[in-house]
Amino acid sequence: MKKNILLYLSVTAIITICCSKHEVIPDPVVVETKGLKEVSPFPFGASLNISLLKSRVLYQNVIRKEFNSVTAENAMKIGSIHPSENTYYWDDADYLVTFAKSLNIRVHGHTLIWHNSLPSWVTGFQGDAAAWEDLFKTHIQTVVTHFKGSVTSWDVVNEAFNDDGTLRSTIWSQHLGNDYVARAFQYAHLADPDALLFYNEYGHEYSSAKRTAVNNMVADFKARGIPVHGLGLQMHTNQNQTDANLIEAISTAAQTGLKIHISELDISLNQANNQSLVLTDALSALQAAKYKVIVKTFAALPAAQRYGITTWNVGDADSWIRSTYNRPDWPLPFDDNYNRKPAYQGILDGLN
Ligand code: G3I
Numbered sequence: 076m077k078k079n080i081l082l083y084l085s086v087t088a089i090i091t092i093c094c095s096k097h098e099v100i101p102d103p104v105v106v107e108t109k110g111l112k113e114v115s116p117f118p119f120g121a122s123l124n125i126s127l128l129k130s131r132v133l134y135q136n137v138i139r140k141e142f143n144s145v146t147a148e149n150a151m152k153i154g155s156i157h158p159s160e161n162t163y164y165w166d167d168a169d170y171l172v173t174f175a176k177s178l179n180i181r182v183h184g185h186t187l188i189w190h191n192s193l194p195s196w197v198t199g200f201q202g203d204a205a206a207w208e209d210l211f212k213t214h215i216q217t218v219v220t221h222f223k224g225s226v227t228s229w230d231v232v233n234e235a236f237n238d239d240g241t242l243r244s245t246i247w248s249q250h251l252g253n254d255y256v257a258r259a260f261q262y263a264h265l266a267d268p269d270a271l272l273f274y275n276e277y278g279h280e281y282s283s284a285k286r287t288a289v290n291n292m293v294a295d296f297k298a299r300g301i302p303v304h305g306l307g308l309q310m311h312t313n314q315n316q317t318d319a320n321l322i323e324a325i326s327t328a329a330q331t332g333l334k335i336h337i338s339e340l341d342i343s344l345n346q347a348n349n350q351s352l353v354l355t356d357a358l359s360a361l362q363a364a365k366y367k368v369i370v371k372t373f374a375a376l377p378a379a380q381r382y383g384i385t386t387w388n389v390g391d392a393d394s395w396i397r398s399t400y401n402r403p404d405w406p407l408p409f410d411d412n413y414n415r416k417p418a419y420q421g422i423l424d425g426l427n
């Protein structure tokens with residue numbers, strides 16, 4: 076009630092000032108209350124860090140306000156969720172699912188099979204081909220079954236290709252053979268036939284060989300009846316990437332006819348690892364322009380193919396880029412205090 080009165084008084088004050096000067100009356104209240112989820116015709120989301128979600132009110136508030144899709148940044152990876160052979164740790168991922176349910180927003184699962192973030196029981200696993208197949212299938216199906224009905228979609232396999240388009244040699248390919256990617260999709264589909272299954276990859280914007288490899292894999296899957304519903308384009312990019320490459324990445328993936336998820340978007344401003352770099356208006360403007368190109372290109376896809384755009388975490392201080400590369404960087408649409416940056420305006424401009 077008190078809040079409403081204050082709102083009324085401030086709007087009245089604005090009207091009084093504007094009318095006395097015969098100016099057009101702006102509507103700051105409406106602009107202020109809309110989040111990305113309200114202005115975007117497709118789901119807009121972010122990956123979330125569960126300890127931040129549990130502990131930081133500002134973080135929770137911006138998520139509540141802006142997003143209608145969430146991904147666990149780490150909590151559903153095998154190293155987090157399946158720490159030893161006979162132990163699953165569900166708490167953090169369940170926390171995310173409960174949070175999303177309370178807001179009635181979508182949860183995208185990331186990621187069932189990846190060569191990174193493996194627990195030592197997997198890297199040290201001793202067993203014949205049948206034992207490896209059992210490990211692989213059991214992991215996929217236990218996780219998918221646990222979240223059946225709560226997680227709408229999965230990154231089934233993440234980053235299976237090298238930049239030159241060849242299949243990456245990983246612990247999975249070595250023990251399961253090159254067709255493990257297809258079997259991962261089959262196992263996931265058997266566990267939850269309603270889940271949408273994505274192949275997630277990076278580098279579409281700089282490697283035409285990778286784009287081709289991914290599209291060839293999709294064509295092969297379709298020909299063989301392997302269930303695949305979408306492509307995740309991670310899109311960890313930077314302000315120097317050309318518009319042409321960003322557009323090519325999205326449009327080539329869309330040629331498959333599958334759903335497209337810009338799944339891990341961030342735009343680094345300091346690829347050179349300059350330790351004394353400071354954020355300038357010029358850099359912010361370049362970043363905003365790149366966000367705009369990506370969002371605009373995505374928004375032009377057929378509605379049925381627009382699975383959504385997910386940024387990789389929320390505020391600049393939360394980004395994996397700072398901690399991984401130990402450098403100043405500002406890759407996300409919100410600053411360290413969760414204020415909207417020019418990049419946020421770039422997103423809005425891409426939606427208009
Ligand atoms: O939780 C532990 C903590 O207990 C420990 O003290 C600390 C010491 O290093 O590590 C913490 O774990 C880190 C974890 O992030 C949580 O912060 C891991 O070391 C670190 O390797 C891990 O990095 C994640 C990385 O994937 C590897 O799993 C990043 O947060 C995450 O943003 C990144 O995400 C990947 C996508 O899954 C796939 N695409 C690329 C993307 C960026 O690399």
